[in-house]
Amino acid sequence: MNNISSKPCLKLGIASYLPYMYVSGPDDAPVVRGSQPAILDIIFGYLGYCYEYVVVPGRDGGTKQPNGSWTGVIGMVLRGEIDMPGVGMALTYERNLDVAPSEFLYIDGWSAGFQRPVVQSDISGFVKPFSDYVWLLTAAALLGVLVTIWCVHLSHETIMGPRNPKGGALRNAENYVTRQSLLWTIAVFLAQSVTKLPRGNSVRVITGIWLLVSLILNTVYRSNLKAMLILPKVVLPFDNPEELAESGIATWIPRGSALHNAGLKSPPNSALGQIMERSNSLELPTDVPWGIRDMIAGKHAMTSPRGSLSAIMHETFSQTGQCLIYTMSENVLGMVQVSFLLRKDSHLKAELDPVIRRLREFGILDYEFKKQIFNATECQKPIGSQGARKLRPLDLGDFYGVFMLYAGGALMALVSFLMEVLLHKTKHSEKVDGDYNDENTRNSTMTKMKPGQGCPSGNTDGVLTTMVGLNNQSCIKIHAFMHSPYMTIRGTPDNLVVEGSMVEIHRIIFDKLGYW
Structure with missing residues (x-):
């Protein structure tokens, strides 16, 4: 923005830092919105400065190089290409050594956001x-x-x-x-x-x-x-840096950010070091819309200040009426101070600090910040508390587990039935063969039977007897006489044949009792 003033116009380097500043459009004609433009109007309107925006190449905060130089916004500040950043930046130890921070605007921590989990069908x-x-x-x-x-x-x-x-x-x-x-x-x-x-x-x-x-x-x-x-319980993919590192999910990290600089100093086996290894954005210019789009799609986790993640929640809820992402409860990087980073010899620090302090103490800074994220409050509630408001009807996938269990039981029952049928046929075949052999033996014996031949000793006293078994142990004598159709006797005294239903009944009874 250009203000009419007798003082020289300041060049402010800008890059996207949600919700403080949204930068879109081409570099030579950027479209800027957010809470920071309103704050800049108040500050420089009071101090009497005009200012203009300069889009930082790559749109990143800046990283310190091995030769001691800086890239991004900080590099442009130190080289005198701009007078100051147009948006507050996180103050780190390395940055504090080379630049002079103003009074802090906000205190914020770095966290990670990811696609919001929903209740789905569960086979088990x-x-x-x-x-x-x-x-x-x-x-x-x-x-x-x-x-x-x-x-x-x-x-x-x-x-x-x-x-x-x-x-x-x-x-x-x-x-x-x-x-x-x-x-x-x-x-x-x-x-x-x-x-x-x-x-x-x-x-x-x-x-x-x-x-x-x-x-x-x-x-x-x-x-x-x-x-x-x-009230189903939703399991979060991760809720702390250690779980994020172990999940194997790719991470989007703004290049030149405070988290990027902290990750460069972290051991490779630490949680932050492992998160850095899975980053898919450090080799590319900072592209915030891409980071947001793929985070909502579940392709990567987006690591950003909590204020930025709240701004994304606000934007998505305002457009869709749904909460599409969640933020893990713990921080990846602890609370950091967000300030304007100036050259150590800049005269602007002495002018800016009193104004910033009064704006902060009177709540103007928080007021402008809250205006940018008021719809995020719905998405910042615990996921469980929102689940009670929206009921999910059961679908077919919820019954797959029960159906599989029922199918397994039916299959076991079918196998048992087939085994019973097979065993029954086998035993029946053996029994038929045994009965057939016994019947042939008994018939051949009965056709050649003579009086007194059935038992080993004893006098028949003129009474006809027939042998009902082939074993001489516990042998008994049975009186045989004509009683058609139950018992018939034919043949000569030397070759008697006793037939009828009673003969078979005798055989069954005395076989069962163990007599022959």
Whole structure:
């Protein structure tokens, strides 16, 4: 801006420093806006100076070279090409050695901004109510309860159940106990009804305790899952410099800025050193619109003063009505003083300091600053507090995890069914072959049977007998007489054939009882 004054016009070097100064357009006809132009009008209108803007080549603050010279705004100040910067700059130790700072305008810290995370579909959301450790303990408890119920129930059945000298009762009890233990343990844990009640007080006590534990686990799980759906927790990609360094996200750093100069002095293995290594902007001229655009798109994290990030929040919210970025809670670089940086022999310092001090104490500086970022307050609220205002309907992706679990269970059931069918066919084939061989043997024996031939000794007393087994142990004699159609006798006394349904019934009964 040019003011009419008797004093010489000052040349002010400018570069973008949001929200204090926005510089757009060509270098020979820049478009300048922000809080700083209004402050400059107040200061130089009071002091009686006119001024004009000079766009700094590269539009960066300046970096000290190995030969001691400076680039950017500071270099132009020290070479006398401009009288002073047109915007406040962060004061660092190196800058303080070569320039004279004015009274501070603001105190600000450097942070990093990134694309604001949103609640999205989570395939594994149904397992999130419990941590991995809790799920592991639950699985161990489930297995422990299953073994306990099985042991207690088997002991009860062994003591209270019927005895069989051949051991069949014990085998039947084991099968029964295994089925019932699995049913009571897993069905109760999944909150499913159980058709059979446990027998015995000891078994009922164990099952009752597990019923209570399962009720607590199911209630807590459902409550946590409901809370996660009602007020979802958004996980931030990073919230401190260490997390930013470990995330591997590219960083946008203004060339010649205070952060750039501090990063050059940082050890490579430090958090700031690793952030510098991932920078994609230090070899290029400072392009603020590109930095903002790719930060919103999630291509890189933008490291800037907090005031600048607040200005970006204000601009995006004013244009879209949405908060598109977030700022991490910790600083990359501590609080720094923002001042006009002058030559050490400049007469302007003595004139500027009293005016700046009065503007700061009367709140004019803060007033002009707040005017540039008033819409940022909505985006500076905690992300969780905003989540309650906007509900996200469940979409298909939220159910993928459950569908996969159901499909896995159905696949396991199908495999089990096919194995049962295969085993059944195999056993049935073996049984048919065995029955066929036994039948042929018995038929051949029965067709050649004579009276008294079935058992090894004893007198038949003229009563016809037939052999119902091939083993001579525990052999019994059965009276055979004509009773059609249940039993028929044909043939000669030397070659008798006994047929009928009763013969087969005898064979089944006495095979089951162990008699021959």
